[in-house]
Amino acid sequence: MTEHVSGRDVLRQAKELYEPYRNDVAPTGQRVAIIRFQPAENDPPDWKIKLEASKVSAEQKVKSFEHLGFQADHVVMPPGTTRAQFAEVLERANQDPRTRAIIVQFPPPAHLQPLVQRMDPAKDIDALTKGRSPYNACATAEGICRVVEPFAKDDPVIAVVGSKGFVGQGVVTTLREQGHRLMELDAGDDLRRVRDADIVVSVTGNPGILGPDHLRPHHRLVVDSGFVPQADGSVKGDVQRAAYDIPQHLTPVPGGIGPVEMATLMERVVRREVDPDAPSWKVDARPYLTKEQLTQGAQEPSPATVTAAQATQAAQVGEGRQVVGERAVGGERAVDGERAAMGGQSVGQQAAGQQTPGGSGQQAAGQLGAGGSQGPGQQASREPTAGAQAAGGAAGPQSPGSQASGSPAVGSQGAGAQGAGAQAAVGNPIAQAARLRTGAGHGGVGPGTVNPTAGPSAPARAQSPVPPKPPTPGGPGR
Numbered sequence: 425m426t427e428h429v430s431g432r433d434v435l436r437q438a439k440e441l442y443e444p445y446r447n448d449v450a451p452t453g454q455r456v457a458i459i460r461f462q463p464a465e466n467d468p469p470d471w472k473i474k475l476e477a478s479k480v481s482a483e484q485k486v487k488s489f490e491h492l493g494f495q496a497d498h499v500v501m502p503p504g505t506t507r508a509q510f511a512e513v514l515e516r517a518n519q520d521p522r523t524r525a526i527i528v529q530f531p532p533p534a535h536l537q538p539l540v541q542r543m544d545p546a547k548d549i550d551a552l553t554k555g556r557s558p559y560n561a562c563a564t565a566e567g568i569c570r571v572v573e574p575f576a577k578d579d580p581v582i583a584v585v586g587s588k589g590f591v592g593q594g595v596v597t598t599l600r601e602q603g604h605r606l607m608e609l610d611a612g613d614d615l616r617r618v619r620d621a622d623i624v625v626s627v628t629g630n631p632g633i634l635g636p637d638h639l640r641p642h643h644r645l646v647v648d649s650g651f652v653p654q655a656d657g658s659v660k661g662d663v664q665r666a667a668y669d670i671p672q673h674l675t676p677v678p679g680g681i682g683p684v685e686m687a688t689l690m691e692r693v694v695r696r697e698v699d700p701d702a703p704s705w706k707v708d709a710r711p712y713l714t715k716e717q718l719t720q721g722a723q724e725p726s727p728a729t730v731t732a733a734q735a736t737q738a739a740q741v742g743e744g745r746q747v748v749g750e751r752a753v754g755g756e757r758a759v760d761g762e763r764a765a766m767g768g769q770s771v772g773q774q775a776a777g778q779q780t781p782g783g784s785g786q787q788a789a790g791q792l793g794a795g796g797s798q799g800p801g802q803q804a805s806r807e808p809t810a811g812a813q814a815a816g817g818a819a820g821p822q823s824p825g826s827q828a829s830g831s832p833a834v835g836s837q838g839a840g841a842q843g844a845g846a847q848a849a850v851g852n853p854i855a856q857a858a859r860l861r862t863g864a865g866h867g868g869v870g871p872g873t874v875n876p877t878a879g880p881s882a883p884a885r886a887q888s889p890v891p892p893k894p895p896t897p898g899g900p901g902r
């Protein structure tokens with residue numbers, strides 16, 4: 425019943441959007457440098473795993489930039505690299521006028537980490553030079569926030585697990601700037617608190633830190649930014665497989681935030697080097713149910729209210745944005761285990777001890793700077809194959825954008841109202857949601873409004889590095 429939000433779709437969309445710039449870029453000989461570190465044979469296994477994730481993502485970046493016509497310099501620093509050697513590589517990239525952007529893959533060995541700050545901030549497209557990069561947050565954090573955006577039109581509480589890590593800090597800063605209500609959790613906190621949130625963003629890089637004790641059907645979106653390669657070739661994210669079917673929407677690992685990060689980097693480079701007005705990739709809105717809707721749906725709705733609410737919402741939905749009606753919450757997804765790709769550098773954090781419900785005892789997340797431990801930690805989840813089904817098609821009340829008022833209460837009322845068919849679904853909130861949606865469709869917003877999620881044809885919207893929220897009709901005045 426969980427719908428996957430596909431990062432692969434986002435990346436496909438970005439490739440189509442930016443491919444035309446290739447003709448402008450290729451003849452210029454512009455380059456992008458991606459620098460990463462290789463582990464020594466006898467390095468500890470967890471360090472090797474982090475550097476493996478770093479390698480996977482470096483390779484993805486090479487492909488992404490080459491797709492745009494840039495020459496990608498994939499620089500692999502061998503074990504035992506000295507400060508002088510690393511400094512020289514950076515200096516060369518700083519000085520080379522053809523090298524337009526530089527990314528140092530995290531984590532670097534502890535003794536080399538301070539040198540990262542020597543990168544020319546003007547070439548720092550992943551916001552590694554604290555406070556000096558042209559961007560406020562790393563590409564992963566920006567990508568995560570843009571995936572969250574269509575699910576966050578009604579002033580939801582957004583939990584950020586691993587809030588003190590490198591990626592977590594970027595997510596917190598960005599979402600706070602946008603006016604969102606946040607629940608910041610890190611090592612030592614009781615992660616079960618995420619049950620009170622509406623949206624969960626997990627950027628710890630601690631495999632399986634979130635499970636059935638933490639996730640709930642009222643979670644309209646769970647973003648898993650973990651990416652931890654396993655010995656058998658699979659990849660783990662922050663969310664346990666056992667919890668994969670609980671939330672309404674999930675970014676799988678692989679196939680989720682990893683590819684989203686690539687799309688974000690492509691967009692940043694194109695805008696910076698070629699066309700400041702290049703379009704931006706986007707994730708289309710999808711219907712979801714609020715906590716209140718789930719609760720109220722289980723009760724007896726008043727038919728009259730339902731009708732009114734439906735009409736209102738439908739109208740709003742209709743004008744507002746291209747809300748998609750289709751993928752229903754109730755849809756089933758075939759989850760096959762793929763891996764997600766998130767990008768993440770969630771550096772270093774270790775999450776709190778998850779299985780211990782109290783979470784105490786966890787470790788704190790590492791920040792980028794913290795020594796070697798900050799590994800890239802994201803994880804991935806699997807990806808849905810085709811999966812999603814549409815539930816009833818129409819943009820339901822819950823469909824994003826539909827709640828016009830900033831107040832959650834309002835939104836929820838409307839939602840609750842639609843619950844006409846809900847009673848039957850008591851005990852199965854997701855099924856209930858699907859029914860609610862179906863009912864909502866009657867308002868006139870037909871299935872015809874369905875857009876493929878993040879499809880390549882999705883209209884592009886101008887966007888700054890940290891995209892402002894598009895105005896919602898009558899929406900929350902954040």
Ligand SMILES: Nc1nc(=O)c2c([nH]1)NC[C@@H]1CN(c3ccc(C(=O)N[C@@H](CCC(=O)O)C(=O)O)cc3)C=[N+]21
Pocket residue numbers: 477478479480481484527528529530531550552562564651677678679680681682683685686763764765766767768769770800801802804
């Ligand atoms: N400065 C810096 N920035 C980073 O963004 C950064 C980093 N350092 N260090 C390492 C982590 C890890 N990371 C990933 C990004 C994409 C995928 C990705 O695209 N994964 C694909 C799978 C790719 C494959 O399996 O080959 C997917 O999830 O579908 C994975 C991991 C970024 N990190």
